[in-house]
Amino acid sequence: MTVCAIETAAEDDDRDADRDGDARRPTEFTITANGAYAARLAGTGNALYAERWTLDGPEPYAVPLPLAQPEEPGTQLLPLADGRVLAARRVDGRRNTFSLLYPTGPATGELQLGAVEAPGSERLRLLPPAPDGIRAYAMCVGPDTTTLWLVAGGAFGPERVAEVKGRCxxxxxxxHAGRMLALDRRLDDGPVKAVAVDLERGGEVTPLLQITEESDDRLLLADPDSGLLLIRSDAPSPGHDRLGWGVLGSLLPVRFPDCLRLDDAAVTPFAVQPGQVLMPESCAVALRIDAAAGSWVGTWQPSSRRMGQLAAPAGWLAGSGLWTPGGLLRLPYATAGAPCGLAGLEPPPEPSPDPVVTVEEPRVCRPVPLQQAPLTDRGPTR
Incomplete structure (x- = not known):
């Protein structure tokens, strides 16, 4: 569905995180993997509170989850499949506390889960919702090592599950099992490369994506049904990121279609159509387009030579949304008159293909580690 050149290591990581943006970590509106619930910080000014949305009923509705004290702007929220909302808060500059929020009649219940210590030089971020909707993970990035924590769904509070060398x-x-996690890793001062981490093998790391030795190659989205991967890399044009696509385990090179490059706007994928088993070319992809005039929506399929562009609904919570298996794009929005809305957009029909317009093939090496995908071949622990 739908979150690290160098003056210091921390500044380097911050720029990577900022550039990757909404698709790389939980945004202000986070949706469960099954599309049933979402959560965000609502309210204004110093009166912020958690809000849970229910998305799988006849009409969406929101439930406020306020506590005695308002939430800080930096509170991270993650919805679970049972309707509870995980809240991660930074306390005293180093402790990260975790609790589950849920409605209890007119009040809000809160179950404390524990805390993780992270010194001021380290940052802890919640990872996107796990596929099973029960567990929740966080990533703590230090100067040379990234630690993965299971912060909800375990037996005894937060548990350290893996340590990965490098800044991720x-x-x-x-x-779909929530076993294989892709991270974008930088070792020392080298380029960023996507790697796969096996959470059931002690955090075993295997290469996932390398287009050239020098290029920054990041994984933005993946669809387990079809194997479609959405990639951002500067391999085709060093110093300039391009959007591309590949297929997990494929021998074919990554492609960088010209239609996904806009000269005056940033394009970021945020949702992939599920249910297209073994048909990556047929998967619809939703893209957030940001320009000086505002934000709107793009739709595209790997089999297409064009990207459709659609106006977003007023109040769109930009960068969030989900596809139905049938190809309807649902976008959440909130306005003064409609504080909880879900708009359905039909992508424009694909025009007749123009034989003189072709998808640009990358002028780079084949992505060797891509055909050694860790779901079929595991290398030694790194």
């Missing part, structure tokens, strides 16, 4: 950003689930 991103976080994309590669399977």
């Amino acid at each position: 950003t991103g976080g994309v689930w590669l399977d």
Whole structure:
């Protein structure tokens, strides 16, 4: 559905995180993997509170989850499949506390889960919702090592599950079991490369994506049904990121279609159509387009030579949304008159193909580690 050149290591990581943006970590509006619930910080000024949305009923509705004290702007929220909302808060500059919020009649219940210590030089971020909707993970990035924590769904509070050498950003689930996690890793001062982390093998790391040795190659989204991967890399044009696509385990090179490059706007994928088993070319992809005039929506399929562009609904919570298996794009929005809305958009019909317009093939090496995808071949622990 739908979160690290160098003056210091921390500044380097911050720029990577900022550039990757909404698709790389939980945004202000986060949707469960099954599309049933979402959560965001609502309210204004110093009166912020958690809000849970229910999305799988006849009409969407929101439930406020306020506590005695308002939430800080930096509170991270993650919805679970049972309707509870995980809140992660930073306390005293180093402790990160976790609790589950849920409605209890007119009040809000809160179950404390524990805390994780992270010194001021380290940052802890919630990873995108796990596929099972029960567990929740966080990533703590230090100067040389990234630690993965299971912060909800375990037996005894937060549990350290893996340590990965290097500074990592991103976080994309590669399977429905919540076992294989892709991270974008930088070792020392080298380029960023997507790697896969096996959470059931002690955090075993295997290469996932390398287009050239020098390029920054990040994984933005993955669809476990079809194997479609959405990639951002500067391999085709060093110093300039391009959007591309590939297929997990494929021998074919990553492609960088010209239609996904806009000269005056940033394009970021945020949702992939599910249910297209073994048909990556047929998957619809939703894209957030940001320009000086505002934000709107793009739709595209790997089999297409064009990107459709649609006006977003007023109050769209930009960068969030989900596809139905049938190809309807649902976008959440909130306005003064409609504080909880879900708009359905039909992508424009694909025009007749123009034989003189072709998808640009990358002028780079084949992505060797891509055909060694960790779901079929595991290398040694790194």
